Amino acid sequence: MNSDKKEKSEHIWLSDYSIPNPNDMSADEKEVWESMHFDFEVVDNPPGLKEDVLNFVFSEEAVNVTPFEKLKSVFQTVRSQFTPLTANLSIAMLVCIIILVTQLIPNETKGFSEIAASMTLNSLEGDLSEINGQAFMINNNGQQELVISVTGFPQTEGKEVYQVWLIENDQRQSAGVFKPDPKGNGILTVNTSKFSKFDNIGITLEPDADGKQPRGKKIVGT
Template structure:
């Protein structure tokens, strides 16, 4: 354990400054212990009471999404959802305690940045975090985003928090997509502020929750039936 390891929980909670975050990401690439811990936290979200069968995204669609991400950095590997095999592994007691605290703060954070008008006390008792993902940026950009799928009563909601989005020209917009099987669905528009930060809270009313990819593209028009523009961020969830 070195001095950077203690930043893991703040990293996962996204409470680090940008400099700290980059510093920690550099550390993470070289620290198996932090990678493992992060993986276990990911497992926790997978172990939540929600069953969804993984659906293979057809190769062409997947290829289209990841074609613009030629070298997904090594650090992206640990954000993919763990296998079922690993999720049966027993968590150590320390990890469990950490993870429980982490989960509570994640949910709280989600509702802090969501646009819901609900009282947080009520919302937190009714929602479940189904899955989350750190989206991998296209090479050459420093953009980053965290996506979370939350079950709010009987409705699924996608929460997405993006930072460092490059400024667009006036006729462009950032479109969020979720992909279920071979079908992409527009899932809100990110409207970044002047510092490139933006959030989206989007109900997924017609989806059964079998989708496995979240992406952000630059489009000329909102809510097309399929992505046409450049993909800037993408990740499995």
């Protein structure tokens, strides 16, 4: 199946691009086109350049190599082989080819996210009645994530932060810290695979982000 896709993409590489007709160009385009012949250094195609581009599109995800790193490697190969103007034009063409070929590949598997559970975070005192929040347990492609969203939180001062605690049988684990925006809104996403089981959530106002256990005032909780 992959070989068929690769052959189709090679056909695109070889046949879908032709030398532009100077009569169809604007004045600016003609000037760039005519100046290119002074900029070119006549060299052979870099060995494996076409394969690098196609492999970027079709290869399975390599261990410890991100798509950005693979794309960066291809661009570095181009820059090392051509002069600056030619390299920039080549890179622009490569980007167009990658986008075109990627769009031709059928998206056989799509990720999904679903809300597995939700909890309300209530303020604990009357003077904080405008403060509230929600916590959502998200199943993101099989990975559990906790998303905490709050509104109406007072601004922090200095090193102060709001700290989120995951609670089970009065045992608290710090899930992270955040500072609200000027409107009092804040959000924190937590990868729950790093934590033990919990059944309650609390948020406290802490003097800094270094605490392993609560030291400040509890603001909201489940």
